Amino acid sequence: MKMNQDLKEQIIQYAKKIGIDKIGFTSADPFLELKEILIRHRELGYESGFEEKDLDKRTNPKLSLENAKSIIAIAIAYPSKIVSPPKSTKGEYRGFVSRSAWGLDYHLILHEKLNLLGRYLKELVPSAEYVVMSDTGVLSDHAVAERAGIGWIGKNSLLISPEFGSYVYLGEMVTNISFPEDQPMENQCGDCTRCINACPTQAIVSPYQVNGKQCLSYITQRKDMLEEHWMEKLGNRIYGCDTCQIVCPKNKGINSMHHELTRPNPELAKPLLKPLLTISNKEFKQTWGKTSAAWRGKKTLQRNAIIGLAHFKDESSLPLLKEILEKDKRPMIRQTTAWAIGKIRGQQAKEILESVKFKEKEEKVLAEINKSLKRLANQDIADSPNKK
Structure with a gap:
């Protein structure tokens, strides 16, 4: 021994x-x-x-x-922290990548x-x-x-x-080598429930039990069209979710920067949203290829970036979103874009959706366009002054 x-x-x-x-x-x-x-x-x-x-x-x-x-x-x-993190500014909004993928x-x-x-x-x-x-x-x-x-x-x-x-x-x-065992550590969470209370989707259904399908980290990695209630929750998350870690008292004041390979590139940790939508496959591989955020592919991150623009209601992105809705060959991306344009609102958004409505052949995309147009019409009624 x-x-x-x-x-x-x-x-x-x-x-x-x-x-x-x-x-x-x-x-x-x-x-x-x-x-x-x-x-x-x-x-x-x-x-x-x-x-x-x-x-x-x-x-x-x-x-x-x-x-x-x-x-x-x-x-x-x-x-857990970026030194001098870049900030979102009007028309130059940024997303957020989980710390584990920095x-x-x-x-x-x-x-x-x-x-x-x-x-x-x-x-x-x-x-x-x-x-x-x-x-x-x-x-x-x-x-x-x-x-x-x-x-x-x-x-x-x-x-x-x-x-x-x-x-x-x-x-x-x-x-196959036998080693003396170390002893497990005593659980130190006590009666704290901050992670449970803070979870944006209530994915932590009970202490020590997480509904994986409801966790935003998983949802950012799905490859299909997201349901509206998940898009509403996603905010500007591009990959992963850190909410339960951010609120954990055991993480307070911890920022381990001693491994060079784990340090964040600020422009990838908080990427500009609009450039993500026009990045080529070659550029994506060169820029993102060595990060764990790349494993689900460019399309997934682009979908999340579109949702992020809707979160910020970025009117300056509407011309780019119009081009995507008209020309992008991927139905899921067009469908997400139709939803996002409707969320951004405004006359320009309405005109874009109306202009594309009769050109779209994909049933799901067309349904999303009509849904967004209906939402905009209802908002117009709600926003108009009451007439006696």
């Missing part, structure tokens, strides 16, 4: 050397309690659809590595660190086997990190660490 304790200490020291902020060790035993939670989660229809479908794979590490004995969990902190794609960061750790383990123990994963892997990063003593799971289902709050990227390495 002492040999394994010494090996563990060597791994911990190497992890610090390569820039891993927290590391914890746990067994590769199945996550039995988690499985019961996931079964219930599925029965209630709370899965977003991004999760691994096989609940056994999600809760049994030995299905990822047959001889698994331990899991090494890691955390890397990321920033720097280089965290999958790349985590996998580099985990593979360095794995290679170091094999140097020390040539017979070592390992599998690395994060976010897109089959195991629950939060459950692994909690059991490995990195932090506790908050009522918003995010992992909270004492040092870095919930602003941490999580990953793990399943290995």
Whole structure:
């Protein structure tokens, strides 16, 4: 056992050397309690659809590595604030990207660190086997990190660490080497319910249970046309949502800027909305390609940018939106644009919708145009002075 304790200490020291902020060790035993939670989660229809479908794979590490004995969990902190953030001005409105997507794609960061750790383990123990994963892997990063003593799971289902709050990227390495286990940390949320109260869509349906389909972070990543009530809630979010993290007392005053690759490019963290609508595929790949916000593609971010312009009621964007409504080949984008023009309101908006009405062939887009025109007509009646 002492040999394994010494090996563990060597791994911990190497992890610090390569820039891993927290590391914890746990067994590769199945996550039995988690499985019961996931079964219930599925029965209630709370899965977003991004999760691994096989609940056994999600809760049994030995299905990822047959001889698994331990899991090494890691955390890397990321920033929560932008130095001198750019501001929205009239006609030059900006969107907002979730903090977790500000720097280089965290999958790349985590996998580099985990593979360095794995290679170091094999140097020390040539017979070592390992599998690395994060976010897109089959195991629950939060459950692994909690059991490995990195932090506790908050009522918003995010992992909270004492040092870095919930602003941490999580990953793990399943290995056939047995390590002494770290102890889980006591939950420190107490009776606080700020995240539950602040959630814009009430997606945190109860402490530690989130309806994935209702979470704005998920909604910003959907590829289809959004329902109107979600567009109303979206505001100027381009990718992700940080509301439950912003209000969390455990995140107060935390801004981890010590990793260069996680630092934000202010123009991508708070991008101008109108230029997003005309960006070419090549420009998008060059500008956004190395961020985690790019994984859902240009179209999804453009749809959200259109919704953002509607949120600001940006009349200066109407000529551009008119061009999109007339020429864009993507029905979902045209449909969203028709909704946005109606939300911006005004005579110009009405004229644009009327001019396109008889040219549009797509049924859903035409229905949205007519819906916006009807809304504008009702608003005109509501805004006109009462006549006796």
